[in-house]
Amino acid sequence: MDTAPEALERVLTAAAEAAGPAGVSTPAERAAWLTAAADALDAAADELIELAAGETHLPAKPRLAGELARTTFQLRLFAEVLADGAFLDATVDHADPAWPMGARPDIRRMKIAIGPVLVFAASNFPFAFSVAGGDTASALAAGCPVILKAHPGHPRLSDRTGEILREALVGAGAPEGIFAVIDGVEVGVTALKDPRIAAASFTGSVNGGRALFDIANARPVPIPFYGELGSVNPVVVTPGAAAARGAEIAAGYAGSFTLGTGQFCTKPGLLFLPEGHGMTEALRGAVEGASAGQMLTEKIQEGFTAGLSALRDVSGMRVVADGPPTLLAIGAADFVAGGETVHEECFGPSSIVVEYADVNELIALLAGLQPGLTATVQGEESEAPLVAALMPVLTALAGRLLWNDWPTGVTVSWAQQHGGPYPATTAPTTTSVGTAAIERFLRPVAWQGFPDVLLPAALREANPWQLPRRVDGKLS
């Protein structure tokens, strides 16, 4: 049921009121909030997984149990980020009368919370990209109150997760308005337009994300909008790899594009194979041996049915394995002629094999792709010169490059990058997964000439928090 206007107003007011205390809370305090949240969610695992399985058609084990474990791990990893302190980017330049451009005043810079964040939850990860997911975790870690617009695909789970999360946060000392769940498409738009919201994030379709991005930018005061949208996730198989590991690659590919019934933003949508690859039978067998479950929502099922139907109608398209899961194949010239239909993401359990004649044709095909979240190479180390020739075009295409691996399965770590040029995201300088995700919800502030007593603790001369800092240009 949509959140009522008065309830939304209360939520926005509470978030605005919480922004001050949350923003000046210490990293250690916020680490305690996040740890309490992770513990509370873990304690409620059985209840939450049952709710999730009922609403999403995803299997309780290993999928949903694994996803919840990933979610609570993520909260705890951000507690580590807070303990580490480098995210503050604390920088101290002492006054320097000899600074070459002219005397330098004492100036000190760090990052602070940007303010209340509106998070639009995803359908396809009811835990990890939803109520207590990565956007929420990173915004809370930054010191921002979060208003979570629930995905209608799992409403009861969203409410219950939100209750547990909020109680745990407030119980651990966070201000009352630190977190709330709201429901309804128009309610989300109203919140996005509200001047009390300082930033927003979204995981979902290109159409939905672009519409919200446009609204965020059209505000009298535009705000940062971090949309994680569509991605075709090309996989390139070199001639050497096709010859050496054809059956293994076929099995890995089928497993990756059918995982979660193809409902991952990193699903490999295109497989580039050398002509004469001899892998068709292995591919057919692997795909026919894979299963496809019920999709997350009826709307997603309808979109997939329509998308697959359009793909089948593309001139030159062949059906390798009918399903779902469905594997299609097409030659290079027909792929190019197929335009947007073959170049844009089809969300669900299908993928397309594209056959290339030689490396020049392969590079030309890759150069014509939409950018996305990932690009993968299946190759042999003995082919390093060939692969090196592919790397520039692949790097231009994606935020994460993979070697002899599959793009589904996104680890949460310090080095993770989940983003990329549009339409992978609306903010290509950022990531929505991994510890760097916190940077989206921080803004830098400099203090010039202040006495120590008026500086934030992170910038005081004695470095009371023992932070890693850059002092007079040198990292300490």
Added chain:
Amino acid sequence: MDTAPEALERVLTAAAEAAGPAGVSTPAERAAWLTAAADALDAAADELIELAAGETHLPAKPRLAGELARTTFQLRLFAEVLADGAFLDATVDHADPAWPMGARPDIRRMKIAIGPVLVFAASNFPFAFSVAGGDTASALAAGCPVILKAHPGHPRLSDRTGEILREALVGAGAPEGIFAVIDGVEVGVTALKDPRIAAASFTGSVNGGRALFDIANARPVPIPFYGELGSVNPVVVTPGAAAARGAEIAAGYAGSFTLGTGQFCTKPGLLFLPEGHGMTEALRGAVEGASAGQMLTEKIQEGFTAGLSALRDVSGMRVVADGPPTLLAIGAADFVAGGETVHEECFGPSSIVVEYADVNELIALLAGLQPGLTATVQGEESEAPLVAALMPVLTALAGRLLWNDWPTGVTVSWAQQHGGPYPATTAPTTTSVGTAAIERFLRPVAWQGFPDVLLPAALREANPWQLPRRVDGKLS
């Protein structure tokens, strides 16, 4: 004269072709480009300063000579940033089968150049925020080709600076398309819409910047747009400071708001004084003793005349010193009632004294201000509790906070922050001055599972560039 369509096409093609080699150039190579550029500009100082003085009406010394020194220093400081290497944010997570959320693959992340950058130059800093200014320096440092849309206020200077800059860069080994100057409002818009442009930056008015921001976001593929727009730059004088240093503060304030004929984005536009401050005569004397030169362009002069006229008409507005430079004064209630006219920036040599009754009224007045680039406190250390009460509202307002100093004069250093919530900038998570400005033109990429030989040097196991890196969560 506007750049012809064929010439613009050549420039865009050359920039796109340069993006590959510039992007994979080493930081050491780019440091050599920037140093060569700084040397060439310094060598041409006499010629450039003469051109600038003729076109901008700004005095050759100390102003233009100082600004050119600042500009070449800035290029050299980015060479230091490149030598330092921390900007790459190199992060290595080794494979870890025991990673709590599930086995972690080897994953390594660093930042790479975003691609060709379009820079819109400012009118008011013909060197430091123009052809070879901070946006150009930081984008080149990132490895991005730059197309510079010249400001029509100093066309000959722009052409000549561009020639010297381009020759020096290419002479030092940069690719041919590394840099070009274009002219014309519509030419700039055409370039901004071109798919080969990956990011854009702007320094100028709220109206102009917002129009370009809207164009950048309306593209089929939207791009990051870094606009540095308007700022009122409030200064708060505490009762103790007014009593102890009234005359000194009056002199400093008059000097700051009339510097450069009031044509700085950090000009203090509002001075909050306690009622009964007794500083009126000192202020009048200081302002009457200051001078105002010819403004940069006729358009800017017209804007100032109209803005000042509107301010004079605001109910309750008093003229303390007529000019230009012009000092106005108003009571708190009339200031609030004055709406946008008094709350928005008036670019030029004028400023407004606002009188407050007590700290509660002061906080309410500050809470109603537009955010901006700076907020300043003139206070006494003995008033620390009072100032501490002001800090939350001031921090919410600005990207840089100053204590007993003046906001004009923006040092270029590691800790500088020149930005803030809209309308200070369209990208509040970034800065346009200081070493962190490079972050605007970089995007992160992760490499998962690659053999060492196929990794970028910055991420290889042996750390051949001796970079500061985070390895398995620990800073090294």
